[in-house]
Amino acid sequence: MKNNNTVETDDILSNNSPSINNWSRKINDFQVLVIYDEEGKHQDQNLSKVLNKNKIKGNTNIPIFQGAIKSDTFIIWQQSYQENKELFFKLRLNARNELIIRIVKVIVAYLLNKYQDYSTTSIHEHPKLKENDFIEKLIEKYDCILKNDSFLADYKVWDDFCNWFKTYLMGRILKDMEKNIGLSKLEKMGESQINDSFHENITNNLSNNSQFAIDFKNIVNSYVNDWITKIFTEMDIEKWPMSKITESLNLRESAIIKTRKDITVTLLNQGNLLVMSNAVYQSVRESISNNKFQYYNDTRWPTAILDKGSIKGTVQLKPIKTSEDSTTIQHLWSQAKDLSELDVDVFDSLCSYYLSKAKHHEDIVEIHLNDLLSMRGLKAKLGGGGRRGGYEVKQRMQILQALSKIQSLWINLEKIIVYEKGRPVQKALQGRAFIFKDLNHNDYHIERHLTEKKIFYMVGEVFANFLRGSGRQVAFLPIQALQYNPYHEVWEKKLTRYLSWRWRTQARGGDYLQPHKISTLLDAIGLEMNGRTPSRTRERLEKAFDILLEDGVIASWQYEKWNEDIAMNNGWSRIWENATIIIDPPELIKEQYRPIGKKRKVQTSHQKIDNQKGRRDLGKQIKELRKKLDLTLIQVADEIEISVSYLSNIERGMKNPSTNIKSRIEDWMRIYS
Numbered sequence: 001m002k003n004n005n006t007v008e009t010d011d012i013l014s015n016n017s018p019s020i021n022n023w024s025r026k027i028n029d030f031q032v033l034v035i036y037d038e039e040g041k042h043q044d045q046n047l048s049k050v051l052n053k054n055k056i057k058g059n060t061n062i063p064i065f066q067g068a069i070k071s072d073t074f075i076i077w078q079q080s081y082q083e084n085k086e087l088f089f090k091l092r093l094n095a096r097n098e099l100i101i102r103i104v105k106v107i108v109a110y111l112l113n114k115y116q117d118y119s120t121t122s123i124h125e126h127p128k129l130k131e132n133d134f135i136e137k138l139i140e141k142y143d144c145i146l147k148n149d150s151f152l153a154d155y156k157v158w159d160d161f162c163n164w165f166k167t168y169l170m171g172r173i174l175k176d177m178e179k180n181i182g183l184s185k186l187e188k189m190g191e192s193q194i195n196d197s198f199h200e201n202i203t204n205n206l207s208n209n210s211q212f213a214i215d216f217k218n219i220v221n222s223y224v225n226d227w228i229t230k231i232f233t234e235m236d237i238e239k240w241p242m243s244k245i246t247e248s249l250n251l252r253e254s255a256i257i258k259t260r261k262d263i264t265v266t267l268l269n270q271g272n273l274l275v276m277s278n279a280v281y282q283s284v285r286e287s288i289s290n291n292k293f294q295y296y297n298d299t300r301w302p303t304a305i306l307d308k309g310s311i312k313g314t315v316q317l318k319p320i321k322t323s324e325d326s327t328t329i330q331h332l333w334s335q336a337k338d339l340s341e342l343d344v345d346v347f348d349s350l351c352s353y354y355l356s357k358a359k360h361h362e363d364i365v366e367i368h369l370n371d372l373l374s375m376r377g378l379k380a381k382l383g384g385g386g387r388r389g390g391y392e393v394k395q396r397m398q399i400l401q402a403l404s405k406i407q408s409l410w411i412n413l414e415k416i417i418v419y420e421k422g423r424p425v426q427k428a429l430q431g432r433a434f435i436f437k438d439l440n441h442n443d444y445h446i447e448r449h450l451t452e453k454k455i456f457y458m459v460g461e462v463f464a465n466f467l468r469g470s471g472r473q474v475a476f477l478p479i480q481a482l483q484y485n486p487y488h489e490v491w492e493k494k495l496t497r498y499l500s501w502r503w504r505t506q507a508r509g510g511d512y513l514q515p516h517k518i519s520t521l522l523d524a525i526g527l528e529m530n531g532r533t534p535s536r537t538r539e540r541l542e543k544a545f546d547i548l549l550e551d552g553v554i555a556s557w558q559y560e561k562w563n564e565d566i567a568m569n570n571g572w573s574r575i576w577e578n579a580t581i582i583i584d585p586p587e588l589i590k591e592q593y594r595p596i597g598k599k600r601k602v603q604t605s606h607q608k609i610d611n612q613k614g615r616r617d618l619g620k621q622i623k624e625l626r627k628k629l630d631l632t633l634i635q636v637a638d639e640i641e642i643s644v645s646y647l648s649n650i651e652r653g654m655k656n657p658s659t660n661i662k663s664r665i666e667d668w669m670r671i672y673s
Helices: 009-013 018-024 047-053 078-083 085-118 134-149 155-181 183-188 191-208 210-235 242-248 263-267 279-289 326-337 341-357 369-375 393-407 490-506 518-524 534-550 564-568 572-577 587-597 611-628 633-640 644-651 659-672
Strands: 030-036 071-077 272-276 303-306 312-317 365-368 409-420 423-432 434-437 454-459 474-478 556-559 580-584
Touching (some): 030 078, 030 155, 071 078, 071 191, 085 242, 155 210, 272 587, 279 312, 279 341, 279 409, 341 490, 393 434, 474 490, 474 587, 490 518, 490 587, 518 534, 518 580, 534 572, 611 633, 611 659, 633 644
Antiparallel strands (some): 030 071, 272 474, 312 409, 409 423, 434 454, 556 580
8 A cells, every 4th residue: 555545456466477367357347345234333332342442552453343243245246336326335435434433443442541541540430431422422523533634535545445455356266266266267268257257256255254254354454554554643643642632532631530540450461461371270270160079089079180281180179287077078068069250260360460469489479358359340339428338248258268269279280291491391299279378478277367358378389380480371361251240151251261271372373263163162161062952052152252252352253164054954063063163362462472473583693792791781681670579599590490600690791691591581581571
């Protein structure tokens, strides 16, 4: 695309083979018509959805079209278009208006996020933003600006866009025809046959080809993001002072709330928490969520088998102090019976809070019960009128009971692969998931102190192995996983947790569009097919995906290979269970994980810097960061997995670390800087 927003279609055609260019001249002129679903057209014009769906880094990383677009796309031959020109023109105008609305939401989200960064609290707390029609009015305002005062007011821009897309579409379909039909057959076709075949291919691709739909969205997103970049440049939006942003949002400066941010805001990274991603953590979490605890061999304790990849072992509910009296055993089985999604929420909350606050895997951190409630999206009641504010006693008691169950977790691994000094080592490990302490750092029994408002804790020995140096494994977990209702939105909770873990495991290869088998998904989230009415299972799963899409947890979902006619036959559910679904993560997740998939560049001789200066600079950086984190040489050496004396020499510029050790140092600095 040129700077003046014109597109040279010849540039696109020049990338095609001579044969395709010749055939393209035989294709009758056509129009691409997109008709949007009126029900869902502007359904996300509220604050939360606009912010969640349009989070951007800079101003160019937002996919304009996300997920399963609620629209139908048609190919109209030019002759038919001319015969019904007035009708088709109105439909094209509707499609243009919808695209502008999507661009407007990116601008509005950018301004709201800038305002929120400036404010000292969540933007949702601003009284003006609680008005039902506030976002709608804001969108209308910028819609009017773009249609009247930007380059998008020029209809030639839209004609250029349509011509560019038609040319791209034609080249793509003709390439598919050349591949599927064959060069010799195509060359023998007359103009009428080529047009019929072209129409059949393009219709099938638009209707049934999931990869084509993904490419369709990506190519349009790329083009429109260039438009967004130009709008930001022309309006100079990124340089607006806060006074102008406040004015543009119709907010008064004095209305900014100056109260302390709630703990969730300080933990979030663009809508995501950080949790451990190692297979042990995921297996324990699944055992709690799917309540896999049962009698096993000769043990009297509730036990779940851990058998995932290289992991062999168990997780049990065991008393803090060794005791096998009947009362203790009965109590632990009662805990196992009562395990729920709320317990998993607290489990993830403890992990996320620890990762954000601990500077070293042996640190003890303090957390308030109110923080755990806040992370789950619960709001404290306001005081006044003789009524006490804050959270209810029942809510705090639920958290304490969940903490008591988590304190009982005992992990015993017969075989596990951990990384030490960058190399895989097979070990046997056992210990508590989390260890709870009192003010004096002595062991602390939660059930004996059910009135406490804050607790102290650290990770146990098993999880600590996955927070050391090169063995550190963490993943992004959408905050919705904690804030979906633990009783009515169980499917959404379980799917969010499972998918976030899978995306982290796929990050190194970048293969996020690997299909998910439906039976595997159901097994992973511990839910079974409804034997009597399997259609209910299918409807509930699809509803869950639609909710995740609407909430910005996923970017899109669609069946990979599924013929809807099968659902009309008896026994269709067995076939459906073996069908596959493609689930695309949000661009934000891909962006965050991109460094994991990058290969390290090999440094050539002419790129090397002066060794002595390099040693001093690296040592200075390590020491400054270590002092900032208030860590000892022993603690940092343990993290990087080198000797204390070696680290001391590096800090003083006396030693030049090897490539492998330097890589570990850089990873450590990247995590904590």
